[in-house]
Amino acid sequence: MSKNKIIARLQYITADGISNNDQIKMVKTVCDAGINWIQLRVKNLDENLWLELGEEVKKVTDSYKATLIINDNVNIAQEIDADGVHLGKTDTSPLEARKILGPNKIIGGTANESKDIYFLMESQVNYIGLGPYRFTTTKKELAPILKSEIISSLISIQSHIPIILIGGILPLDIQTIMQYGAYGVAVSSGINSVNDKERIIQLFQEQISKFIK
Numbered sequence: 001m002s003k004n005k006i007i008a009r010l011q012y013i014t015a016d017g018i019s020n021n022d023q024i025k026m027v028k029t030v031c032d033a034g035i036n037w038i039q040l041r042v043k044n045l046d047e048n049l050w051l052e053l054g055e056e057v058k059k060v061t062d063s064y065k066a067t068l069i070i071n072d073n074v075n076i077a078q079e080i081d082a083d084g085v086h087l088g089k090t091d092t093s094p095l096e097a098r099k100i101l102g103p104n105k106i107i108g109g110t111a112n113e114s115k116d117i118y119f120l121m122e123s124q125v126n127y128i129g130l131g132p133y134r135f136t137t138t139k140k141e142l143a144p145i146l147k148s149e150i151i152s153s154l155i156s157i158q159s160h161i162p163i164i165l166i167g168g169i170l171p172l173d174i175q176t177i178m179q180y181g182a183y184g185v186a187v188s189s190g191i192n193s194v195n196d197k198e199r200i201i202q203l204f205q206e207q208i209s210k211f212i213k
Contacts (some may be wrong), residue, residue, distance in 0.1 A: 005104070007127045007162045008037030008067065008133065008202070009184030009208050015192045016043045020053045027057050030191060031064040033198040034205060039086055039186065041071040054080045067107065075098050086107065086129065090117065094123035110163075112143040117157045129186055130154060132167025133177070136189055148180070155181040171200065174207035182210060 004092040012035045013025055027038055040057050042050050054076050061068040069084045070077040074097045077085040084106025085097055092100075094107050101107070108127045120128050132145055145167070146154070155163050162183035169177070169185045177185060187204065194200040 009038045011186040013039045013041050013188035027060050033201040036066045039069040057120050127162040129164050129166050135157030136168035171203040178211040
């Protein structure tokens, strides 16, 4: 893997639908508050503007020695030499992404059901984003909410790939999520919608730390 070999237990996903300048400011803010894993999520943006944004965000993450993951776009990840890419179910396949990015980049994939888990295991991804845990407006085409017993069963399918829960997660959810056997969480609106980002990030980190041996 790349410079940050450990998959972060608290991952931050940027807000979509805001200006590039606001995206960059938000990344600086959360990095200042202790986040060390940024997934740059961009939808419906011109490729050149996306590339410009990625380059600017990478300057920020490099300065904080934070991991930068590009959502969906393998070409952007390659062009800016990001640490890796997160792929949705309809994006480039993880195996194809590995051919493009090489053996040392981080590749994550999205799962909503058991067949996704098996596919991602075979594709040898570095981590799996499992959800949605709860309804969220962050993603427009949301898969069905996963019930607790389904989450537990999906996590139990395998034990060697970190499972990251995603979807409307709040600090008060961490105990339940970690008891399912999840490795960590990815958060977007739970941070973006809060004024005191330093405090909410601290709460997430405090709750997660209780389950790290």
